[in-house]
Amino acid sequence: MADVLHLAGPVLTGPSEQHDEAWVLGGRLTFERPDGDHDVTTVDGVVLPGLVDAHCHVGLDAHGAVPRDVQRTQAETDRDTGALLLRDAGSPADTRWIDDADDLPRIVRAGRHLARPGRYIRNFAHEIEPDQLADHVRQEARRGDGWVKLVGDWIDRSVGDLAPCWPLDALTEAVRVAHEEGARVTAHVFGADAVPDLLAAGLDCLEHATGLDADTAALAAARGVAIVPTLVNIATFPGIAARGRERYPTYAAHMLDLHARRHATVRAAHEAGVPVYCGTDAGGSLPHGLVADEVAELVTAGLTPVEAVSAATWGAREWLGRGGLVEGAPADLVVLPADPRTDVSALRHPTAVVLRGRAFRPAGAA
Secondary structure: EEEEEEEEOEEOOOOOEEEEEEEEOOOOOEOOOOHHHHHEEEOOOEEOOOOOEEEEEEEEEEOEEEHHHHHHHHHHHHOOOOOOEEEEEEEEEOHHHHHHHHOOOOOOOOOOOEEEEOOOOOOOOEOOOOOHHHHHHHHHHHOOOOOEEEEEEEEEEOOOEEOOOOOOOHHHHHHHHHHHOOOOOOOOOOOOOOHHHHHOOOOOOEOOOOOHHHHHHHHHHHHOOOOOOHHHHOHHHHHHHHOOOOHHHHHHHHHHHHHHHHHHHHHHHHOOOOOOOOOOOOOOOOOOOOOHHHHHHHHHOOOHHHHHOOOOOOHHHHOOOOOOOOOOEEEEEEEOOOOOOOHHHHOOOOEEEEEEEEOOOOOOOO
């Protein structure tokens, strides 16, 4: 006798593709009813691939690296809200032990942030000079899972505003080295000034991307450069501005302007053809488990519900090179009370979370 989970469906395998039902047997998904005698548990509801947070930080809090027990709590929080695939967009902590934990989400790592000295959050990054960038990119490409994370801009206190961190020649060589190592490059960038050189250097993704304009959005679209807007994090910009207003009034005003047009920026980029994916920036100053909030923000920014859900499921998994709900795949999925393609608020209320075929109690479940 083997335990079987019957997913009564519908099972959404793509934005417009679905199966009426599916089963989980031996930790894997099948669309064919298992033969023989089994103990069968039926779960009703709309089935999606496990959600994706394409920008978070397991192993990090506002002060730097955190110990394993905190790492576990962070990962469990994501799991219990249905986020089962995480792109860790920079962390100083060693989280490789999570790969051997059957009860925690899969992580795609970008190594540790690479920043200029004094130009990023203390204890987060390798703080290096431009002539060291390529070597550190090679190192982090080998530490990561196919990604490297640069800090593209940050406040320059000598000018009192956001400013680029790297010259174009250093960026170009860094991206070349990363691609040589089989890794893609992404960059934190808030303002507009750093974006042209980042795109010219050939990077693959922009994080936050609040400074995109019509020209750089068109260029990003033409080159297939994605953005992960992290709108739930951009919502914190007014507080950042308030804390910096007295010493850096130009910077504070700039951050408020970026915040005010955040949804319009994402909308224009999306309409220009820039791929948009869901990420929360959890783990620095924000808690984990915010994917449903970010999907709702993407809808506010102008993506349709189907597009916003895809940014956190089918599309995001394809972009990261990870599988979805196909025959024989590991059963990593979330069950919802309603179809999120109609109303994305359904993502806030999973009725079941299944990871590697094992069911977990969703956050907020009675």
